[in-house]
Amino acid sequence: MNYLLKNGQILLSGELRIRDLLIVAGRIAAIGKNLVASGVKTVDLQHAFITPGLVDLHVHLRDPGMTAEETIATGSLAAAHGGFTFVGAMPNVLPVPDNAEKLSQLIQRQQAEGVVHIGQYATITQKRTSQYLVDFAQLKQAGALAFSNDGSGVQSARTMLQAMQAAQTVNLPIAAHVEAEELVQGGVINAGVTAKTLNLPGIPETAETAQLARDLVLAQATGVHYHMCHVSTAAAVQMIRCAKQVGVNVTCEVTPHHLLLSEQAICNDDGNFKMNPPLRTEHDRQALLQGLLDGTIDCIATDHAPHTIEEKQLGLKKAAFGIVGSETAFSLLYTHLVKTNFCTLAQLIEWLNQQPIKIFSLGLPTELAVGAPADLAIFDLTHPFKINAADFCSKSANTPFLGEKVYGKTLCTIVAGKIVYLADELKAAITDE
Ligand SMILES: [Zn+2]
Structure with missing residues (x-):
C-alpha cells in the first residue's frame, strides 16, 4: 500500500514546517508542499507531527x-x-x-x-x-x-x-x-x-x-x-x-x-x-x-x-x-x-x-529523506489525553503514570511503509485517491 500524508509537520533545521510526504513501496518517495499522487491512500494529518520512528x-x-x-x-x-x-x-x-x-x-x-x-x-x-x-x-x-x-x-x-x-x-x-x-x-x-x-x-x-x-x-x-x-x-x-x-x-x-x-x-x-x-x-x-x-x-x-x-x-x-x-x-x-x-x-x-x-550503529533512518525507508511515527501535539490502561497494547499496565493528562498522542506508526499502529482518530481521515 502507498500513502500520501498531507499537511504534516516535520522538523527542518530544528523548525516545524508543514509538508506532505509520499510513501511508495516502503520508502519515502517525495517530501514537499501540495503533493499529488494517484493510486494511493491519502491521509490529512491536520498539522500532526511526523518524525523518523x-x-x-x-x-x-x-x-x-x-x-x-x-x-x-x-x-x-x-x-x-x-x-x-x-x-x-x-x-x-x-x-x-x-x-x-x-x-x-x-x-x-x-x-x-x-x-x-x-x-x-x-x-x-x-x-x-x-x-x-x-x-x-x-x-x-x-x-x-x-x-x-x-x-x-x-x-x-x-x-x-x-x-x-x-x-x-x-x-x-x-x-x-x-x-x-x-x-x-x-x-x-x-x-x-x-x-x-x-x-x-x-x-x-x-x-x-x-x-x-x-x-x-x-x-x-x-x-x-x-x-x-x-x-x-x-x-x-x-x-x-x-x-x-x-x-x-x-x-x-x-x-x-x-x-x-x-x-x-x-x-x-x-x-x-x-x-x-x-x-x-x-x-x-x-x-x-x-x-x-x-x-x-x-x-x-x-x-x-x-x-x-x-x-x-x-x-x-x-x-x-x-x-x-x-x-x-x-x-x-x-x-x-x-x-x-x-x-x-x-x-x-x-x-x-x-x-x-x-x-549502536543501527543503520536505521535518522531523518525524513527521499529514498529512506518509511519508518516513521505521527503524533498529535495539540490535544491533551489521559494515560489509560484500557488503551494499552501491552499485556501489562504496571505504571505509576496512569491517569496523568499528557500531550503527544501517537496517531500512526509506520514500519517499512506498512501501518503497524493506527489510532481511531486517524482511521476516518484515510481516503482513497
Ligand atoms: Zn536493568
Whole structure:
C-alpha cells in the first residue's frame, strides 16, 4: 500500500514546517508542499507531527518464558503504539539466548511475530548468571545486537574483564545493568527519606557507583564500547562525564521515569513505584536532566518491564521490579520536557532516534529523506489525553503514570511503509485517491 500524508509537520533545521510526504513501496518517495499522487491512500494529518520512528534500546518482551506478562506480538505492538519502530530486547527470557541456536530461533520468531524492528541482546554469561562466558563470535554471527545480562549485574570483575575483551574482539557493545548485589542487601526502593518514612530496606547509590567505577576502569583497559543501562544517580553521571573526558569508550541511557520522578513521588505502598534501579533523590533527578543536556547521557531508553497485576499488587516490599514504558515515553517526555521548555522537540527526537541509532550503529533512518525507508511515527501535539490502561497494547499496565493528562498522542506508526499502529482518530481521515 502507498500513502500520501498531507499537511504534516516535520522538523527542518530544528523548525516545524508543514509538508506532505509520499510513501511508495516502503520508502519515502517525495517530501514537499501540495503533493499529488494517484493510486494511493491519502491521509490529512491536520498539522500532526511526523518524525523518523523512535528507537528504544531497552525493552523486556518476556517471550519466551513469561508470556503472561508480555509476548513478542504484544510487546512490539506496545512499542508501535508508543511511536517506536525499533526496540532492543533484553535477554532475560527463558530459555536465555546464550548460544547461537537459541538466539537464531528467537530472532526468527521476532521477525515472524513482531510488528516493529527488533534487535535481540545475547547474554554475557551462560544462563545469564554464571561465571562462564558465552561464545561472542558465534552469537555475533547469529545476529546479536549487543551483549547484556540485564536484570542482573556481572558480579565478578574477572568475568567482566574477559567479557569486555571478547566483545571488543567482535566489535559489539557490552550493555551493562550495573548493580553490585552485595551492596543491595534486600533493598526495594532508594535508601533515602521515603525508605525511612515507609520503613523499607533501601538500595544505596553505591550499589550502582561501586560497580560502575570497576567497569569504567575495565572498559578503559580493554577499549570496549561500554554502554551503561538506566543510569540513576548523580554520582554515576559525574563518573561517566569524567570517563568520557579521558577517552573511555562509554555511552549511557536514562529512562523516562528516572527523568520525571524522584523518591518523593512514592506516597504510598504502591508496587508501581518499584523499579530497578529505584527512583532516586531530587538531586539525582536534576543531575540526570543536566547530563542529558550536556551530552554526558547519550539517549533515552524505556526499560519497558511488563508485570502482571498479581506480581505488582504485593506492595513495595514484595512486588516485582519494573514498570511498562513503551506506550507512555514520548507523551510523558514531550509534556514534561518540551512543553515546559526544558528542551526542544528536536533535542527530544535526538535522544529517541538519532542518538541511539548512532551509538549502536543501527543503520536505521535518522531523518525524513527521499529514498529512506518509511519508518516513521505521527503524533498529535495539540490535544491533551489521559494515560489509560484500557488503551494499552501491552499485556501489562504496571505504571505509576496512569491517569496523568499528557500531550503527544501517537496517531500512526509506520514500519517499512506498512501501518503497524493506527489510532481511531486517524482511521476516518484515510481516503482513497
Ligand atoms: Zn536493568
